Amino acid sequence: MTIEELPARSPVAGLRRRGLSMVEVLAQSVSALAPSAAVVAVPPFVMVQAGAATLPVLVVGSALVALVGWCLTAFARRMAAVGGVYSFTAKGLGPGGALLAGWALVVGYAGIAVSALVGTVAYAISFTVPFTGARPPGWVAALLAVAVGLVATLTTVRGIRLSARVALALEVVSLGVVVVVLGVLLAAHDGSTGTGAAVVDGPVTAGGVATGLVLAVAAFMGFESAATLGVEARRPLVAVPRAVFWTPVVTGVLFVAAGLAQVVLLRAAPVEVLTGDVPVAQLADADGLGVLPRLLDVGIALSFFACVTGSVNALARVLFSMSREGVLPAALGRTHPRFATPSVALAFVLPVVVAVPAVALAGGARARDVLAGSLTLSALGYVLAYVLAAAAMPLFLRRIGELTRPALVGGAVAAALSAAVLVVAVAGASWSGSGAVVVVFVLAWLPGPVLWLVLRRRAPDVLARVGVYDQATASSVLPGQGVRR
Template identity: 40%
Template sequence: MAGVLRRSPVSGLARRSIGFVDVLAQSVSAVAPSAAAITIPSIVAAVAGNGTLWAVVGALLLSLLVATTVNQFTRRMSATGSLYTFVSKGLGTGAGFVTGIAMFVGYAFVAMFSLTGCGLFLATLLGSFLPGIQDSTLLVSVSIVALAAVCFLVLARGIRLSTRVMLIVESASVAFILVLTIAMIARQGGGIHWSVLSLSGTTPGEFATGTVLALMAFVGFESASTLGAEARKPFATIPRAIVWTVVASGALYLLSTYSQLVGFSALGRSLTSSTAPVNSLADAYGLPWMGVLLDASIATSFFACAIASTTALVRVIFSMARERLVSPALGRTHPTLKTPIVAVAVAVPVLAIVPVVTIALGGGVWEAMGVLLVASAAGYITSYVFVCAAAFVFLRRIGELGFWVGLRAIVAALLLGVGLVVYLIDRSASASSAGVWIFLAIISLGTIVYRVMRMRRPWLGSTIGVYDETILQDLLGGLPADPVPPGDPIGRR
């Protein structure tokens, strides 16, 4: 049939092989709600003060604006490149490439952050049985390498295995956090503690900064869209997975934030008075044994996040390789496992080496994690700004721009743009300021590289933005899929 391809532009992946649960596991694990629910409240409280709970509410609403805007694309195309591909369809290839670089920073740095965090909490867990060992940076470094090796094996074996591992690990972690949170609320007595809902003493600037910091707990919810080619019903399952992830994670964060605020208020202390607030509350309310399980829960959540973030990262690299923006070799897939094996083999060692070298140079584990998190969050927020702006332009171009859809896209883009500036200014004055400069340097370098590439390869403008399209195999009576011939990664012959 004229106009129908024999092969998908992203052929080689396990096309139409995973269901809604697997897609949901990808987004949930990338968000790492268990780890975020424990750590984010105190980070936000340090800035927002009495407005902490409302800052989390603001971040939830803003994330929903972005999620529903992203879904304007996920309901219309299945793209392994995710936001990078979507932006190229709305704002052009230049903006798409910058978004791809921002996503690369977001996924890669949060994967390194998660590997380091998992190694740190595993060391802390061992320290409960072998006092003193938790201070060993060598143990953390060895753990990072071992965890990266496990990630490689899981990712190389196939998308179904990786999503099932993520689902089991994160589900167990979330279940424990819920039990712990409910137990602490029960120990604090019934009724609503209205004092934590007060905004007294919180300035608009502090509230805005707190909201942006709380937004870090939600980043990664869009990663399900990188599985567009592999999902069975991508136009139905991916939009639902994205929205459900934001709603479920937000509910967990609100519950955790509320319990921590009420708990410390009952003790006559501030949430920011402890470096490990949940552990302190567990000890104060007669639940000291929860500390060991808490460390294990956070470690497993970090591990699931590392797998999910790396899964999304290698698919963005895979998409760029199919478009010849990076080496075409990175677009090769395993003939039987249907995984982007070359991209996995290149990316995973780098994700392990960078944090290990940083720690070895004397940067410290917590300090390295702070820098990685700042750069990652900046990358995510930048890509969200671009995709929201792109949605407005894209829908208008195809004649499907509705008033409320357009309003959501514009409001989200403006709020995120302001939030990004606030975030970068705030973090540039913190101990993790290196993350800001690393992010800006990578974005600037990526922009220069793109300009040079377009000058030397003007045809790139017509190859960027490929996504999974209908092929003859999808049609009733269609032909079976052909293997991809050498030199034809797009599959248009």
């Protein structure tokens, strides 16, 4: 190929290319996943659903996500994309599969951003209660959510480099505080049981286990978001696959260990603590750990805030990618002239992400209820996207002549297990009380299939562009280097 045959402009021009280091790419996955918040907030939700099967559910959920991460590295080692899993899926399942997976990711990223925003507010309030002596009214929590949203807007529009580095540093500190608090609580544990044991050791049902697995997977949501930085990473074909694979593996070890500790501690606690907004912080307060509970509140609140920025960054880049393909309005594909970020897409999604929890909290909804609902909603989107991406991986490798038996087996197993979890969880929703969340998810996800059907009928040329990724341009190739003989 000669230089003259190369395109003059990359399909994703406008973003700052090849500027992020390995650490900054890793920080995106870590911030979107928010491990210190996930290992504290998610296990109690799993206990309510899975009962005595909580620990096996946490182990299986961690292993499943690690397998999905391994599948995604097959794409990440071969292409640099802004759409991440959305663009990956297009290379295996075509435009239809890509739009189904892509809009599931949109729902997932938006849902987890809402969850993280509520989590930030809940732990910020937990920090203030010992000083004020009472929980604030709903309108104060709503104003706090708006304030957090404004800070997130400024952070994400200015660029991912600073926010990612700060988020990674905060996560390391927060995880240290979580480990210390759980260790001190376990050391002081006397082996007694409380009313929480009725939930922790509760009955095991197929629907409960499947819903618990979906929630366990939710603890890792965002780990794949480093794939949306393929254009901006300095060495994308190295940095992105490492971040996508090792983030869930390391977090999985921490998640299972923290889950085991919380099973022991919450079994001995009152059931009101287990079903409270901030169970571990309440345990630490009850044991009189001095300043540690307040440090935990700050650490988890900051971790949740990092998750807000990481999730919104990934969401905006998926919408940016769809816009550049012509699937969504062109305005969403515009970038900030100074910061080279998808500023229009960010300005579009952030008001929605902030408005949902603000209205719910102002109306008197419990933070735990909003967190649980948005977490389940986002988990359904993520699991569906993971099913399609895992199924696409062996098809993609076969198309380029690089399919191996491990890749075929790994992709099939990851897709089949993820699909089974999703189907059983949705089927069990009617008797587990989360049927309304499933309905909301279906309504929120419908634009994806509708877009595909409309474009297939009216603009097949647009569908042909789905799955854009970064390409070398004539200006990026030295004279004499663009010739292949």
